[in-house]
Amino acid sequence: MKYIQIKGGAPLCGEVAVQGSKNAALPVMAACLLVRGVTVLQNCPDISDVCCMCRLLQSLGAKVERCQDALRIDASHLSSCHPPQELVMRMRSSVILAGAMLGRCGEVHLHTPGGCVIGDRPIDWHIRALGQMGAEFEEDGCLVTARARRLRGGRVVLPFPSVGATENVILAAALAEGQTDICGCAMEPEIMALCAFLNGAGARTAVAGRGHIRVTGVGALRESVYRVEADRIVAGTYLIGVLAAGGSAFLKNAPVRQMASVTALAGRMGAKLSAETGGLYVERRGRLCAPGYVETGVYPGFPTDLQSPLLVALCQAEGESRLAERIFNGRLAVAEELNRMGASIRVDGCCAGMTGGSRLYGQDVTARELRGGAALVLAGICAEGITRIRGRQFIDRGYEDIVRDLRRLGADIGDKTGL
Numbered sequence: 001m002k003y004i005q006i007k008g009g010a011p012l013c014g015e016v017a018v019q020g021s022k023n024a025a026l027p028v029m030a031a032c033l034l035v036r037g038v039t040v041l042q043n044c045p046d047i048s049d050v051c052c053m054c055r056l057l058q059s060l061g062a063k064v065e066r067c068q069d070a071l072r073i074d075a076s077h078l079s080s081c082h083p084p085q086e087l088v089m090r091m092r093s094s095v096i097l098a099g100a101m102l103g104r105c106g107e108v109h110l111h112t113p114g115g116c117v118i119g120d121r122p123i124d125w126h127i128r129a130l131g132q133m134g135a136e137f138e139e140d141g142c143l144v145t146a147r148a149r150r151l152r153g154g155r156v157v158l159p160f161p162s163v164g165a166t167e168n169v170i171l172a173a174a175l176a177e178g179q180t181d182i183c184g185c186a187m188e189p190e191i192m193a194l195c196a197f198l199n200g201a202g203a204r205t206a207v208a209g210r211g212h213i214r215v216t217g218v219g220a221l222r223e224s225v226y227r228v229e230a231d232r233i234v235a236g237t238y239l240i241g242v243l244a245a246g247g248s249a250f251l252k253n254a255p256v257r258q259m260a261s262v263t264a265l266a267g268r269m270g271a272k273l274s275a276e277t278g279g280l281y282v283e284r285r286g287r288l289c290a291p292g293y294v295e296t297g298v299y300p301g302f303p304t305d306l307q308s309p310l311l312v313a314l315c316q317a318e319g320e321s322r323l324a325e326r327i328f329n330g331r332l333a334v335a336e337e338l339n340r341m342g343a344s345i346r347v348d349g350c351c352a353g354m355t356g357g358s359r360l361y362g363q364d365v366t367a368r369e370l371r372g373g374a375a376l377v378l379a380g381i382c383a384e385g386i387t388r389i390r391g392r393q394f395i396d397r398g399y400e401d402i403v404r405d406l407r408r409l410g411a412d413i414g415d416k417t418g419l
Contacts, residue, residue, distance in 0.1 A: 008412075202220070377402055
């Protein structure tokens with residue numbers, strides 16, 4: 001069995017390139033099903049979630065080829081509306097195939113999606129939203145069947161700004177009849193990326209106000225070439241790594257404008273940051289100060305995907321910190337493993353409190369989901385002694401090669417076999 005081994009205690013210094021965005025690539029890949037032709041996606045990250053989506057598209061009849069950092073997706077002919085249960089169960093993002101397949105074929109059969117275990121993530125909002133466009137749903141155990149003779153535009157109101165539900169409605173609306181006004185929707189950069197891709201292929205999407213996206217259906221989408229933006233969560237992970245371990249790093253290609261909440265918090269904690277041509281420079285040489293209270297939120301709030309890595313930095317900061325998780329109710333589970341390493345995180349429901357200045361010590365720990373796994377890697381870099389992390393497969397869902405990247409920043413980290 002493969003595991004990651006880290007000898008901690010050294011600061012992070014150097015330069016690392018930030019990969020393409022996982023959260024932007026997956027919905028854009030689903031959107032390729034709406035194009036009766038070839039789409040080329042450049043800077044598409046080579047991560048296991050993207051590989052899983054490639055296999056899902058192929059199971060539906062699309063042809064997918066990778067050439068270096070680009071994917072060539074030919075969806076000229078689709079042969080199935082029923083992606084395999086095994087693949088759907090692996091990845092939560094498979095749910096966005098519903099909107100794309102309804103838009104292209106008027107039918108889809110999906111098993112309840114899987115992915116990381118980080119709390120309740122119901123698909124009811126997706127079903128309700130697509131139902132407002134004319135889709136009809138049948139549920140048989142874990143199998144959900146959706147059909148629509150003709151999707152119709154209208155006013156779709158989301159009860160919560162869910163990223164996945166927003167993406168599903170945008171995908172369904174691109175080829176629907178008439179105009180769709182999505183109200184109360186998410187406005188994350190990945191939503192904007194999906195709209196930019198669709199517009200480049202001939203769709204008509206526009207931001208009509210805060211939490212309001214308007215999509216006017218078109219008859220067909222055309223072939224196009226699209227470059228996936230850099231991953232703000234990967235960039236944020238490495239920024240927090242420098243914050244926690246000390247040192248200085250240049251994060252090449254970091255999408256600085258999308259990271260305002262992260263850079264603002266890092267500045268409050270004592271980091272020096274500067275946006276430079278082609279990326280972001282971060283430095284932390286002196287004291288790391290506790291920021292007091294932090295809570296996650298929908299964009300432009302602090303990202304829930306960076307909450308687990310942030311716990312590591314808060315454990316190192318001087319003073320008391322309190323963190324509230326407002327998106328997923330199971331995302332503080334990594335605190336148990338961090339406490340085994342010497343942290344003193346007190347979890348009460350969706351809130352965590354901690355006294356900083358903790359000395360972390362190397363342990364054998366286990367990653368059980370993507371971002372918690374990244375947090376354990378950062379903890380290992382900060383810890384005294386040797387840390388061994390099992391569950392590498394979860395980390396590979398979102399990071400091309402976290403070992404390679406952190407080694408470039410000077411970490412004593414490597415892949416091992418055994419345990």
